[in-house]
Amino acid sequence: MITSGGTLELRYSGLFCQRHARDLNQCSRMYSMVIVLGRQFPQPDNFETRPGTMHEARMTPKSSSMSSSERRMPFTVVKFAEATKLSLISIDSHGDIEFVNPSACALFGYTKGEMIGKPITIIIPERMRGAHMAGLQKVSAGQKPNLGGRPVEVSAVRKDGTEFPIEITLSTWRGKRGFCAGAVITDISERREKEGRLLRLASQDTLTGLLNRHRFSALLADTLAAGNAAAIMLLDLDGFKEVNDTHGHLVGDCLLQAVGVRLPYTLRPDAHIARVGGDEFAVLLQNVSDPRAVYAQADAILQAFAKPFELGGHVLELGTSIGFALSPAHGVEAEELIASADYALYRAKAAGGHSIRMYDATMRSETSARRELRDELLAGMRQGELELFYQPQVRLSDGKIIGLEALIRWHHPTRGLLTPGAFLPALDQSALALDIGWWTLDEAAKRASELQASGYKIKIGVNLFPGQLRGPNLIHKVANALQRHSLAPEGLELEVTETIALADDDRSLEAMTALRELGVGIAFDDFGTGYASLSSLQRYPLTTLKIDRGFIQQIRSRPNDAAITRALIGLSRDMGLDTVAEGIETREQEEALLALGCPYGQGYLFGRPMPFSAAVGVIEQNAASTPPKADCI
Secondary structure, three states: OOOOOOOOOEEEHHHHHHHHHHHHOOOOOOOOOOEOOEOOOOOOOOOOOOOOOOEEEEEEOOOOOOHHHHHHHHHHHHHHHHHOEEEEEEEEEOOEEEEEEEHHHHHHHOOOOHHOOOEEHHHHHHHHHHHHHHHHHHHHOOOOOOOOOEEEEEEOOOOOEEEEEEEEEEEEEEOOOEEEEEEEEEOHHHHHHHHHHHHHHHOOOOOOOOEHHHHHHHHHHHHOOOOOOOOEEEEEEEEEHHHHHOOOOOHHHHHHHHHHHHHHOOOOOOOEEEEEOEEEEEEEHHHHHHHHHHHHHHHHHHHHHHEEEEEEEEEEOOEEEEEEEEEOOOOOOHHHHHHHHHHHHHHHHOOOOOOEEEEOOOHHHHHHHHHHHHHHHHHHHHHEEEEEEEEEEOOOOOOOEEEEEEEEEEOOOOOOOHHHHHHHHOOOOOOOOOOHHHHHHHHHHHHHHHHHHHOOEEEEEEEEOHHHHOOOOHHHHHHHHHHHOOOOHHHHEEEEEEEHHOHHHHHHHHHHHHHHHHEEEEEEEEEEEOOHHHHHHHHHOEEEEEOOOOHHHOOOOOOHHHHHHHHHHHHHHHHHOEEEEOOOHHHHHHHHHHOOOOOOEOOOOOOOOOOOOOOOOHHHHHHHHHOOOOOOO
16 A cells, blocks of 8 residues: 555565465565555565564655556566466455455456455355354454464355355455455365265275165165166175174174175176165165065075075074065155165064065054154153263373263153163154254253363363254354353364265355354264265364274274274374274273374263263362373363
């Protein structure tokens, strides 16, 4: 800016230049990108800078004959801003746009005149504007931005109203005119499409080479959507648990692989076969509506299992129970048809196994039982029968408690204390699931606030239901809970399973990004059991990675589990995430995790879930017996 005394003021965001120096060839030697309220200037050689800091300098023009245009826009930096494909935008403390380059105008479909002076919200989807403006106000007031200085993927909106994904890197600074912010924006639509294709290609079960659950469900949905007849069979292996218990998981895995080889040779060539669970398999027969044809295929499977499996000197007897359903007679949507086949499988197993059952409507009586359980649960919630128990999370190096996970319990009037597995499956997608989810969130926030008020730096983790993550009011609910209980956001961590997050990838990403802007933590729970990849870990604004208990149980005896755990710990550490190993029950497991570099753990070894009053007592004892050490969760 040119002052009244003829002095040229420069302000420099070193973070901006440091990140994009490769796009400005002279940056490392002669120039740095300078953004001042929408204007850009070159930086002289003798100007000392530090990346990530704000710099100010004063330069006196060499000649009064220099034109005003030359004083405002030194051509090197101006040409860079005009030529780069990176979209550049800066705003003032009110959130109004002060600078855009041609790439940004083209990206959003506006002219420069249509953008300058307008609020930045013109490029933000309406549903995200509230969270954005709240974050802007906090940063403008002096709070450090949670996502400043590193790329974040969000949704943007063009002039014509179409939404598209972008990657944005934010830099902020303060000058004589107050708070300012600049952003580098890149359209990542093509990258998202490629990632989507890669995710769709990830369709195999890694152990057997068959289709996995995700691919099978998608294939069934496509078949039904096309209006074609279809039949599905669900298989459960009879006697598999005994094989695992007697001969170990290695033999069990080999047996599952042998089943994966035998099934294709037994069925018709066009059958689609998947492994959908530990010892559960599924078969899709397209364009088949005759129950006799399906029964013949199911019977062929039973006959094939009559022959023992010979593995490494072991001769293993294994049977199977089969339930099947047909579309359109038993369901016209994928979930409905799978549920029908599952009812039939339940009947087949109840009959003693080694049998086949076709679905019929009487099997849905179990649905009535679920409805009755939901009604009981609703009444129980209103009568105060629900309670949150808390399980400690500890620092493995010294046993200090650094967190608690909130776990719901139901004091049933006749059945006693019930764990979630006894009643949460009955909720399905009902509205009651959301009611219980919001109650859980608020109750946990209240307890976290009490811990903070007592001087404990202990966070509380809360599991989110799928409907909560997809709901439009998640951010509002969380913000209200923080405000109502005067809870600092770092005292709350929301846990999401990777499967739930990936089920609605874009919406999940938006929700998590907005939650991180509020300051709460985001944990991927049970990691390693779903379809998440390195790409998804990079995209989501996570704070914690929780390694599934399935990798911990046999960590001393199964080299593969130890190798996977070691890789997850290293990956989490390199990405700056906290790592919590779940399901630690023995000192041997704890020692193995310490040797692998795992910083935090959770499990019965450190304490079972307990009422809050008991958890406070354990925390007090732990604080008294643990030597001081820097906390990091």
